Amino acid sequence: xxxxxxxRIASAAVLVPxxxxxxxxxxxxxxxxxxxxxxxxxxxxxxxxxxxRKGFLSRFYxxxxxxxxxxxxxxxxxFHYGPLIILGLIPVAGPMAFMFDxxxxxxxxxxxxxxxxxxxxxxxLVGFIGLVFASPDNGRFWVLTLLAGTFMGDTAAYAFxxxxxxxxxxxxxxxxxxxxxxxxGVVGTTAAVAICKFFFLPELDWIEVPLLSAPLSLFCQVGDxxxxxxxxxxGVKDSGKIIPGHGGLLDRIDALLFGAPVVFLFTxxx
Amino acid sequence: xxxxxxxRIASAAVLVPxxxxxxxxxxxxxxxxxxxxxxxxxxxxxxxxxxxRKGFLSRFYxxxxxxxxxxxxxxxxxFHYGPLIILGLIPVAGPMAFMFDxxxxxxxxxxxxxxxxxxxxxxxLVGFIGLVFASPDNGRFWVLTLLAGTFMGDTAAYAFxxxxxxxxxxxxxxxxxxxxxxxxGVVGTTAAVAICKFFFLPELDWIEVPLLSAPLSLFCQVGDxxxxxxxxxxGVKDSGKIIPGHGGLLDRIDALLFGAPVVFLFTxxx
Numbered sequence: 001x002x003x004x005x006x007x008r009i010a011s012a013a014v015l016v017p018x019x020x021x022x023x024x025x026x027x028x029x030x031x032x033x034x035x036x037x038x039x040x041x042x043x044x045x046x047x048x049x050x051x052x053r054k055g056f057l058s059r060f061y062x063x064x065x066x067x068x069x070x071x072x073x074x075x076x077x078x079f080h081y082g083p084l085i086i087l088g089l090i091p092v093a094g095p096m097a098f099m100f101d102x103x104x105x106x107x108x109x110x111x112x113x114x115x116x117x118x119x120x121x122x123x124x125l126v127g128f129i130g131l132v133f134a135s136p137d138n139g140r141f142w143v144l145t146l147l148a149g150t151f152m153g154d155t156a157a158y159a160f161x162x163x164x165x166x167x168x169x170x171x172x173x174x175x176x177x178x179x180x181x182x183x184x185g186v187v188g189t190t191a192a193v194a195i196c197k198f199f200f201l202p203e204l205d206w207i208e209v210p211l212l213s214a215p216l217s218l219f220c221q222v223g224d225x226x227x228x229x230x231x232x233x234x235g236v237k238d239s240g241k242i243i244p245g246h247g248g249l250l251d252r253i254d255a256l257l258f259g260a261p262v263v264f265l266f267t268x269x270x
Numbered sequence: 271x272x273x274x275x276x277x278r279i280a281s282a283a284v285l286v287p288x289x290x291x292x293x294x295x296x297x298x299x300x301x302x303x304x305x306x307x308x309x310x311x312x313x314x315x316x317x318x319x320x321x322x323r324k325g326f327l328s329r330f331y332x333x334x335x336x337x338x339x340x341x342x343x344x345x346x347x348x349f350h351y352g353p354l355i356i357l358g359l360i361p362v363a364g365p366m367a368f369m370f371d372x373x374x375x376x377x378x379x380x381x382x383x384x385x386x387x388x389x390x391x392x393x394x395l396v397g398f399i400g401l402v403f404a405s406p407d408n409g410r411f412w413v414l415t416l417l418a419g420t421f422m423g424d425t426a427a428y429a430f431x432x433x434x435x436x437x438x439x440x441x442x443x444x445x446x447x448x449x450x451x452x453x454x455g456v457v458g459t460t461a462a463v464a465i466c467k468f469f470f471l472p473e474l475d476w477i478e479v480p481l482l483s484a485p486l487s488l489f490c491q492v493g494d495x496x497x498x499x500x501x502x503x504x505g506v507k508d509s510g511k512i513i514p515g516h517g518g519l520l521d522r523i524d525a526l527l528f529g530a531p532v533v534f535l536f537t538x539x540x
Contacts, residue, residue, distance in 0.1 A: 069357070076354050083353035084346050084401075087339065087394040088531035092489070094387060095496035099443060109503035110380065112496075117364060117386035124357040131354075173369060219362070226365035226382075233379035261358035 007245030015243070019147075023140055028133065032074035035130035038249070039070025042122035045240040045250050049231060050114040061097055062115055065090065066123035073127025077134045086124075090116050121257065122250070128260035135267040141200040146263040148196055149216050150256045153189035157221070160184020174228040182221055189217035208270065216262050223258025227251070277515030285513070289417075293410055298403065302344035305400035308519070309340025312392035315510040315520050319501060320384040331367055332385055335360065336393035343397025347404045356394075360386050391527065392520070398530035405537040411470040416533045418466055419483060420490050420526045423459035427491070430454020444498040452491055459487035478540065486532050493528025497521070 022034060043066025047059040069090065072082030094116035098108040132146060133139045161181025169177040190213040197204045204212075227250060231239065240248025292304060313336025317329040339360065342352030364386035368378040402416060403409045431451025439447040460483040467474045474482075497520060501509065510518025 073354065073357055080350045083357050084343065086357065087343055087353050087390060088398055088534065091387065091390040091394055092493075092528055092531065095391075095499065096492060099492075099496060099499050100440070103442060105442060105499050105503040109500050110383075112499075113380075113383040113387040115387075116390055117361065117383040120357060120361040120386055120390075121365075124361055128358055170370070172373060172375065222366060222369075223362075226369060229365065229369050229375050229382075230379050233375040258362055261362065264358065 004245055009245075011243050011245045023133075023143055023147075028077075031133050032071070032130040035074045035126060035133075036067050036071035036123075038129075038253075039074075039123040039126040040064065040067030041242070042066060042126055042250055042253065043119055045242070045248050046118045046122050047115075049234050049236050049239060049250075050118060051111060058097065058101070058111075062118065065093060065115070065119045069119045069123030070127040070130070071123075073124055074130025074134075076127075076131060090119055094119075125257040125260055126253070128264045129256070132260065132264050132267060135264075137203065138201060139267075141196065142263060142267055145193055145196040145201065145212075146216075146256070146259055148192040149189045149213060149263075150220050150259050152192035153185040153217050153220055154224075154255055156188025156191070157181040157185035160187070170225055173225045173232070177225070185221055186214065186217045189213045189220065204270075212263070212266050215266075216259050219258040219262045220255035224255045226258070227254035274515055279515075281513050281515045293403075293413055293417075298347075301403050302341070302400040305344045305396060305403075306337050306341035306393075308399075308523075309344075309393040309396040310334065310337030311512070312336060312396055312520055312523065313389060315512070315518050316388045316392050317385075319504050319506050319509060319520075320388060321381060328367065328371070328381075332388065335363060335385070335389045339389045339393030340397040340400070341393075343394055344400025344404075346397075346401060360389055364389075395527040395530055396523070398534045399526070402530065402534050402537060405534075407473065408471060409537075411466065412533060412537055415463055415466040415471065415482075416486075416526070416529055418462040419459045419486050419533075420529050422462035423455040423487050423490055424494075424525055426458025426461070427451040427455035430457070440495055443495045443502070447495070455491055456484065456487045459483045459490065474540075482533070482536050485536075486529050489528040489532045490525035494525045496528070497524035 022031060026034065040063045044059055044063035046066070047062035051058055051062075069086050072079075072086045076082055095108075095112040097115055098111040102108050102111070129143060129146065132142045135142055157177075158181065160183060161176070161178050164180040164184075165178035167179045168175070169179050169182055190210060193213040193216070194209050197206070197209055227239070231237065238247035239250035242249050243252060246252050292301060296304065310333045314329055314333035316336070317332035321328055321332075339356050342349075342356045346352055365378075365382040367385055368381040372378050372381070399413060399416065402412045405412055427447075428451065430453060431446070431448050434450040434454075435448035437449045438445070439449050439452055460480060463483040463486070464479050467476070467479055497509070501507065508517035509520035512519050513522060516522050
């Protein structure tokens, strides 16, 4: 077993119980605050990809705005004005942060656009996990379903890819991915959703299992590719190194980011 | 008188009565729909700056999303979920639009970021005009104050700059601007707000006139510079040519975009 794999398993062994404890012991306020903090951390990592590791002040500002965006979504049930304020704040705060910062209009514009887009990507999407938690019935188990569906999909995609992978999926975005792995992802996500349905979500019909897992798996996989595209564009391999053996936070949650609004929409519609 | 100035005046002579008629005759639904349409148009123009004039499908998609963002803000009083949905939609729709589109990760990422940021810039900020219209007392006159404050500020800045301009304000972003012109902008905006207060907004105290006009003028001028930065970054002179003599729609509303959330916040707090 490689040293990295041991680290990976050790990290998971520490983190998974902490996350489960938070998920099942914390009340809504604590959980939503935790999610906002994750949004800020993700924003801090994203800013390193886009701006480089220098410019701590800009990166801090970026993280702060990401955290605010995450909070506006996660706390939406108690403060309906949050996302509205964000829609006024971000497109103004983005350009203002950079327009007097560099000597290059091209770079300033690019930084401003990536800041505005990035706070939505890191903060807004993460915030939906808090919103799923707040859903009237069984919110905690819906979050569990989201987490399990995403991570089992990821793992199954990796395993299927290793075993049967032949046909490249999107060589430019992520050269290792294959259609066989992608199919494995659908299988893994569906299995996870089915298990969650069986044990925790009796209100879910069996027919709804594929209706949820198909779009969930699709968006998770697209989310994974989207982060790869971003990293490749900026010539970065890992988004960070906050989780030993796993790389950065964004590398771990890239699929989750696109999956969260899907599960929220599903809980809203059913 | 140059041909361009005649065109400019003629356009204004046609457009101003139409806008005033809309402002004072249309009901909230019609006005908010009009604003959403302006958001879509602005998005269509913005996309030409960022993507070039080819790629009609991408540009249409961009305009559609911008219009949706504008509508989510303008119709917030009747549908509180709008901005929340936008925060889930835009960061997913941005990357998905471009990740399979080009053969270049750098370009795809950049386009995705500018799409996400641009729909907020064009749509989100324009939407606040609709929100100001909806404010419980005198919404129509608040919009009039916003419009008058912005355009009188613009005009006074231009005149002061021509007459007294000496010290460059931000040569990289917009070489023609001077500190003297900027001061003129504050004077123009303050005069406009004072006139609107005197005739239409008795509930505004005199002391509140500078409290509104100072931030309004500041944000309008920053908004003007932000659009200049964007155009310069992409080597574009006018954002479009939809208004004869005035250039593009974005060129006309760039200051208004940053001013709209300021007036909304002011009406909310007073």
